[in-house]
Amino acid sequence: MEQRKYKTKQEVLIRGQEAVGKTLGEIDKTGRIATGKGAVGTVIEESWFGYKPNSKPAPDFEEAGVELKVTPYRQTPRGILAKERLVCDMLNYEEEYGKTFETSAFWTKCACMLLMSYEHKDGVPKVDFTIDKAVLFQFPDEDLEVIRNDWKVLMDKIKAGQAHLISEGDTMYLAACPKGRNSQDTRSQPFSPIPAMKRAYSLKSSYMTQILRRYIFGDEPCEKIIKDPAALRSTSFEDWFSAKVRPYTGMSRTELKAQLDVKTNAKNLNELLVSAMLGVKGHLSKTEEFQKAGIQLKAITVEVDGSIEQNVSFPKMDFCAMMNETWEESTLYNLLAPTKFLFVIFQKTEDGECYFQRIKFWNIPADDLEEVHRVWQRTVDTLREGVHIWKDASGRNRNNLPKASESRVAHVRPHGRDSTDTAPLPTGGSMTKQCFWLNNSYVAEQIKEV
Structure with a gap:
């Protein structure tokens, strides 16, 4: 298929939607599907949209300002789950720290994406996977504030000479995932002689699960902890959260139950108390922010002797x-x-009462x-x-x-x-x-x- 220009977002979307219902075998004109990891995206690029894959910093459809991303998911008893993280673009330690978020490699590429999804089924040949959705996706305001802070966390580590200490768990939605053959596949960093693992910007699989559920398959949104995205323009989610629960430090569970009108002694009482501190009606683990970031809540009781x-x-x-x-x-x-884990820490005293510590x-x-x-x-x-x-x-x-x-x-x-x-x-x-x-x-x- 000859190279074709797509000048508007709508042109890209229409062409993407024309692939819905087609198998990868029907789309593939080059035999690329058999070449291994990454083959699915390449098949869509070459055989459907008619352009050669490249490593340019611009989005795939440069004139339209749209990046193409093909994302697989699984159907599970827990609902739709993204099969993997969404890799966006390489993280160049030597260059990225000098940019703004708006000029970063991530934002330049992925401010607007055409997301094309298919269900991955174990034991089924790739040629039989079917494209089932194609949507234009732009980050909602509440996500963008979190992602901006994630980007800043990564840049701060690079500037501190700690690119070799970057971990995917450092951030909420936007992560820096390993992108080399192994941990010995490294590149230089600007503020330390220690080589750092080769990494790429990526959207966590927990985040992609929620994007698939909400924006592609139309699930109802989860309860939000942050009601106003503007609340995160001058602080991180973690700092905002900590400030909200700090006034309750030192209160016993008995006092917290009375003040927060929590009328249960359920096994997950500590979680319910923290939810009430934030004004969350349901479980913290079910909120939009916890689901997108994949945060795991662990309630911990510190014994009198300091052990757990x-x-x-x-x-x-x-x-x-x-x-x-x-x-x-x-x-x-x-x-x-x-x-990222959230430890909810209570201190036990000799009389058997537990006090919220932090x-x-x-x-x-x-x-x-x-x-x-x-x-x-x-x-x-x-x-x-x-x-x-x-x-x-x-x-x-x-x-x-x-x-x-x-x-x-x-x-x-x-x-x-x-x-x-x-x-x-x-x-x-x-x-x-x-x-x-x-x-x-x-x-x-x-x-x-x-």
Whole structure:
């Protein structure tokens, strides 16, 4: 197909919508669909819109001011979920810090996007995937304020000579995702001699899930924490949130329940109390901002001696699937690296009452993420070589997967219903289902006041 010019947003949209209902096999005229990762977007570019993929800083349809993005999703029992983050453009440490948000590579490319979606089905050939929607998307004002601050967080790290410490969890919606072959694929940074991992601007998969649900499939919006986007023009979401709950510091749960008119002793009482502090009627975890940012709320009670009981756990491992993963594309990495946690911290006193101490937004530091990488790699190596299982003197099953005593950050331990809840091993046989945990002693370190 010969190169075609699209001069207006409407022309781009009309052409995109003409692809709805067509399979990728019907669209592909070059055989590009068989070339591997990234092939779907290239097929749409070349065979449908008639232009050659390029690395120019301008949007794909330069005259129209529109960037083309093809995004897959899955249908799950929890509804539509974006299959992956949306990668936008490379982050050039040497150049980006000197720009404004409006002149950044991200905004230059993605201020307006044609989003074309298709459902990914495991076991179905790519040629049979069908384009089902094509919409023009521009960021709503409330999202744009958060994204501006995300961009500033990334630029501040570069200016501080900390590009090598950037993590996807540093930000809410706009992240800097790994874009090299592995963690050793690096580039220089301007304010430090330490090489930094090659990264690209991306929209988190949690954000893309909400964009798909709301703007492509028309779901009703979730309850918002921030009612007026202007509230974030001079502060970050995290600082705004902290300021709202600060007046309640030092109050007991009994006092908070009375003042906030919370009439329950439910297991998630601490979450409900913080929701009430913010004027949120439902659960914090169900609000628009928490859903878009993928924020995980963890209520933590600090014991009288300063210890905590709570470990932070992750979903059960698929032992066999782990054999085919790399660290940067592993299930654990994608559950931990992009995630921002909200720790809601209560202090227990000797009389048994709990007092609201503070909240803390947290994401795992880059160095500690590398330690989790080590634990993950040892787990994979052990699974590959064959797990050793034996009974101790008390008759309990033991194994040689990583223990809490081996790492200050993370370990592996069972997460099944009981000893009969098992999963197959790659070397044959099965064992009790396991998952990765952040050590409770490590979490206690992270929530200490500085």
